[in-house]
Amino acid sequence: MPRNRADPPHRVSLRRHDPSQPIDESPENDSSYRLAWITDPHFDHAKLDTWRRWADSLHEHRPSAIVLTGDLSEGDDVAYQLRCLAETFEIPIYFVLGNHDFYGKSIAQTRRDLIDLTREVDNLFYLTDTGIVIPRDGFAIVGEDGWGDATQGDYAGSVVSLNDFALIEDFVNAAPHDWQAMLQREGNEAAARLTQKLSRLADDVKHVLIATHVPPYREACWYEGKTTNDDWAPFFVCGAIGDALTEIAKSNPSRHFTVLCGHTHHDGDAEILPNLHVHTGYSRYGTIDIESIIRITEQGFQVPRSTGAKKATET
Template identity: 60%
Template structure:
């Protein structure tokens, strides 16, 4: 894979299974017109086997690196382990695809890398016990569907810990020469980055919309490496916003509308700067 990425198109929560063919074609044509060096997708591509189908279509139509993490919808109809195993195999079979959860890091230029992980709403932020939220995940992801509800909280915590541990290791492995790291994930790692209609989440929704353990890892990394800038890209909430946690830790949350396809931003990458252009482009 090339190691000098100057422009990356960022897409989040496209839910391709909800988009009509003409919408997909217009969106795809705009991506080709923008001609980015790569496309980055932060989860919720589709559901079940359609995830792999959509990734193959993108790899063929765009003919450039497709860098991605998975969202909760991408696991629907299967187990978490089976979904990841299948998409790891697909990424090794299709050279344009890079599943970031299974990848150490992607060099963007001499000073900048991209890392990523799916993340998970990990029940560590907000009031899980008092929440009345019950996501479709619990019925449509095999791990939860076949488990007793009394085990769901511990399962969510375990998924969040696994994501946090993987990102922590990737950050530890970065050489001192890296001064910028772009971090792609699906679930916002902080309550402050979990946006809905211009406001951040409450205790009722936070357990399922914040990966708190990943947030702790990012806070620690930013504190321990004050000269390294950490820029996080995420989605999941379908509403956009920017949260500045530290001078060197900023989270961009992307928006989405079912049935539409968006190009959330074109990210310009220089050796001393990562810049996101807005507003987003939406089709139709």
């Protein structure tokens, strides 16, 4: 929600959750489970009327939970937006962070602040910090921020310069020749955290939904109907997560992995392996969209991408 800086903070009930324990959110009627997927909303760019129309539209779908795949806003406004969402939608809200969410702070401080927030607010779950969510027997949801980790494309020869390097404290306070190693470290740490979560899945889990911000593969990094080139790939693909997912999917051929991501602001679908599919979401500054209303069926997580499921709200 666009913020009136004079507004007092929202008051919410308090509950602590243990990130090491699976969260069982199974509804009484499994067939009614709807997961609303939102990516790159950039709430700070939307007018109040746009936010309200989007919220009304989302309420009409009666989702059981919401999953946000990053770039909610910037700086302290990220926490404000999450509080607004938690108060507006009294359902579980699962989120990961995108690069914009770290603007104005360090990576570590941003994560600490939002982990603290999730310990205070009942229905907020930061998936990078949270363990495994069980929406129904045999199904699981996990998540990880991810990062454009400079492992794909031509980092040394790229002419791309992101605002990240001027607006995230870690990069501002480091020499440019250290940035590539820092990006690779973020990617490796993200892959390690995700691998640990996936290694703890129970044997009966046959369908896994993975929420992340940065596409894990070049094949899933879309722009105007085409996949990325060598200039953009270093900053728009998290190769370490892609490598980890490929290995895990190959080792578990009877388990299906569905990945949701954003970051590119252009949508597309990619089949990496028969049991590994990646859906990349659409976004445009000033609008807030419902990327998909995901349903759980016997076939797994169904991620429709029709125009009926996506209701863009213009400024």
